[in-house]
Amino acid sequence: MGSAVLDIGGNTGALVVVTGPEWSGREIEISTKDQDPLARTRAAVRARHTGAGTRYTAVFPTLPAGPYVIWRTATEPAGTVVVAGASVTEIEWWQLP
Structure with a gap:
């Protein structure tokens, strides 16, 4: 349980929030x-077994x-992150300002 399929490449990336x-x-x-800050994308936190x-x-x-x-x-915003194209950007929740 907890695997994910990413669709990245070109100007499309993925974000992982730990x-x-x-x-x-x-x-x-x-x-x-x-x-518009009310137009949001959401994802559930899941256990990922590695x-x-x-x-x-x-x-x-x-x-x-x-x-x-x-x-x-x-x-209330927690912080900002820049998602790079063709790659996975990872950020840790506790390191957000």
């Missing part, structure tokens, strides 16, 4: 910096490259 186990089952929302142990992540498998706002609550 959290702690207390986030399991909760959703994380993002929006592009130039988009050879190195279990990681809790929200995976956004197909995103246009560019800057995104990660939302802590419905009205």
